[in-house]
Amino acid sequence: MVLLRDGIKSAYPGTRVDDLVVLGSETDTVDQAPVIVPPQKPPMSENPPRFIIIGAGSRGRNYAEAAVKASNGLITAVAEPHDYKRESLGKNFIWGENEKPKEGQSFSHWADFVTYEFERRRRVAAGEENVPEGVDGAFICVLDEMHRDVVVALAPLGLHIMCEKPLACSLQDCLDMYKAIRQHSSSKIFSIGHVLRYSPHNILLRKLLVEDRVIGDLNSLVHTEPVGWWHYTHSYVRGNWRNDKTTGPSLLTKSCHDIDLILWLLCSPEKAGQGEPHLPSTNELIGCTLEEIIRAHAMVFAAEEARHEGKVLKWDEWWANSVAKDM
Ligand SMILES: NC(=O)c1ccc[n+]([C@@H]2O[C@H](COP(=O)([O-])OP(=O)(O)OC[C@H]3O[C@@H](n4cnc5c(N)ncnc54)[C@H](O)[C@@H]3O)[C@@H](O)[C@H]2O)c1
Numbered sequence: 001m002v003l004l005r006d007g008i009k010s011a012y013p014g015t016r017v018d019d020l021v022v023l024g025s026e027t028d029t030v031d032q033a034p035v036i037v038p039p040q041k042p043p044m045s046e047n048p049p050r051f052i053i054i055g056a057g058s059r060g061r062n063y064a065e066a067a068v069k070a071s072n073g074l075i076t077a078v079a080e081p082h083d084y085k086r087e088s089l090g091k092n093f094i095w096g097e098n099e100k101p102k103e104g105q106s107f108s109h110w111a112d113f114v115t116y117e118f119e120r121r122r123r124v125a126a127g128e129e130n131v132p133e134g135v136d137g138a139f140i141c142v143l144d145e146m147h148r149d150v151v152v153a154l155a156p157l158g159l160h161i162m163c164e165k166p167l168a169c170s171l172q173d174c175l176d177m178y179k180a181i182r183q184h185s186s187s188k189i190f191s192i193g194h195v196l197r198y199s200p201h202n203i204l205l206r207k208l209l210v211e212d213r214v215i216g217d218l219n220s221l222v223h224t225e226p227v228g229w230w231h232y233t234h235s236y237v238r239g240n241w242r243n244d245k246t247t248g249p250s251l252l253t254k255s256c257h258d259i260d261l262i263l264w265l266l267c268s269p270e271k272a273g274q275g276e277p278h279l280p281s282t283n284e285l286i287g288c289t290l291e292e293i294i295r296a297h298a299m300v301f302a303a304e305e306a307r308h309e310g311k312v313l314k315w316d317e318w319w320a321n322s323v324a325k326d327m
Pocket residue numbers: 054055056057058059060079080081082085108109110111141142143144164165166193194195253
């Protein structure tokens with residue numbers, strides 16, 4: 001615990017470290033409630049980045065709140081079919097409690113936003129005056145099985161994109177997204193909601209293990225995902241992710257976080273984009289490129305195929321035949 005507190009102090013200078021308690025497991029006893037102090041909101045720039053939230057459900061609301069509280073970005077539009085959710089997010093984070101949405105701020109379907117944005121750009125190009133500003137990026141927070149259609153439709157707009165995890169529910173959808181994005185957005189950020197990488201304790205764990213090498217070489221790692229009975233029953237037994245025919249398997253929909261975390265700790269280069277990935281050599285998986293995201297998801301689909309068909313797959317061969325030829 002002391003090690004963790006000291007590490008957090010150096011990783012987050014200025015943080016009220018006494019308020020930070022890192023729980024090792026749900027059964028740990030601690031002398032105070034866990035309080036994570038959010039990073040301080042940086043000063044606003046003259047031209048703050050503007051974002052749309054697509055899907056104002058649980059995640060969409062979380063990102064809107066985090067963006068407004070802890071970043072210098074602006075949430076300037078929302079696309080959501082459910083009137084109450086759309087209005088509520090809009091009033092809280094975009095147009096204000098007693099105001100009505102202005103042009104370009106509120107859409108009841110992501111496709112309406114795409115249509116509007118193409119038309120808005122056409123008006124700007126035609127020299128029309130007083131056209132509202134567009135957005136720089138999109139948070140895609142619709143359910144898993146919709147990610148593909150939204151990403152592919154948004155790709156020609158060349159926005160920065162944060163797409164929730166998992167990338168998609170089938171390998172073909174992942175490849176469609178890869179091709180669409182690669183074609184249009186080479187200078188933009190495409191990220192995926194593997195949020196465990198940003199938890200203070202995981203940042204510290206990686207610093208200690210990978211950068212400071214406090215225990216030397218890592219030979220093995222045991223990781224448990226304590227989903228929690230309430231989350232398991234409401235999400236993976238009877239909830240949105242109850243059936244791998246309508247969404248993805250739980251290895252993908254829940255444990256892609258864990259797979260990402262393990263690869264991030266064991267395989268990715270110390271600094272993203274610099275240096276060689278760690279062995280095993282066929283698993284040069286996690287950095288932050290689109291190719292790496294595809295590779296990590298493909299590994300889950302390969303595991304699922306092997307499980308369904310009761311056979312052992314050779315990763316190199318499977319990758320070459322099922323994925324590489326289409327990329
Ligand atoms: N990163 C994480 O830790 C984490 C945690 C939970 C969920 N997720 C992922 O986030 C995504 C969203 O999950 P959630 O729990 O917020 O679901 P949710 O059901 O609360 O939100 C999804 C929203 O999308 C809206 N929507 C449906 N059709 C739409 C359309 N045509 N246009 C715009 N919006 C539309 C729905 O009305 C709903 O409000 C999923 O992919 C899920 O797997 C990630």
